[in-house]
Amino acid sequence: MPSSNNKDNxxxxxxxxxxxxxxxxxxxxxxxxxxxxxxxxGFAAQNNGDYSEALxxxxxxxxxxxxxxxxxxxxKNMAIIYMSNGDEERAIETYKKALEExxxxxxxxxxxxxxxxxxxxxxxxxxxxxESDIWFDKAAEVWVKAVRLYPGGYLDIENxxxxxxxSKIDVYL
Numbered sequence: 001m002p003s004s005n006n007k008d009n010x011x012x013x014x015x016x017x018x019x020x021x022x023x024x025x026x027x028x029x030x031x032x033x034x035x036x037x038x039x040x041x042g043f044a045a046q047n048n049g050d051y052s053e054a055l056x057x058x059x060x061x062x063x064x065x066x067x068x069x070x071x072x073x074x075x076k077n078m079a080i081i082y083m084s085n086g087d088e089e090r091a092i093e094t095y096k097k098a099l100e101e102x103x104x105x106x107x108x109x110x111x112x113x114x115x116x117x118x119x120x121x122x123x124x125x126x127x128x129x130x131e132s133d134i135w136f137d138k139a140a141e142v143w144v145k146a147v148r149l150y151p152g153g154y155l156d157i158e159n160x161x162x163x164x165x166x167s168k169i170d171v172y173l
């Protein structure tokens with residue numbers, strides 16, 4: 001392993017230990033502390049590519065977590081795993097749940113749009129233009145929302161909206 005990877009791994013482990021130590025001494029309920037620990041273990045497992053362990057920890061965190069923003073973040077990470085595993089329907093449903101908890105997550109909208117746009121391209125390649133247009137319109141719908149939440153953050157998406165003519169309003173302001 002290159003030395004830079006060793007440093008990154010060391011820093012990640014050091015951050016985890018420090019963060020967990022801080023959480024233990026913070027004046028928050030034990031339930032919230034445990035929810036965070038499950039979340040952090042899930043996040044670490046996800047970063048290591050152990051998706052089943054990550055999902056288990058995220059599920060446990062959701063059982064305890066009451067904060068909507070934190071629940072939204074956990075759900076978003078679960079959706080990313082589903083998307084990575086090719087379970088697009090489950091990913092979309094989980095992104096929608098994440099947005100119900102915290103509507104200000106542009107990355108959820110961006111990723112939903114990626115799934116819709118991919119479906120549109122597939123239909124287009126198969127000569128199903130009407131169906132392709134439906135998927136591209138769905139992508140545009142969520143991407144416009146994402147760009148509004150994070151202006152300048154998704155320049156490739158802004159360009160796609162502009163070049164395809166699917167932006168009915170000026171999302172660039």
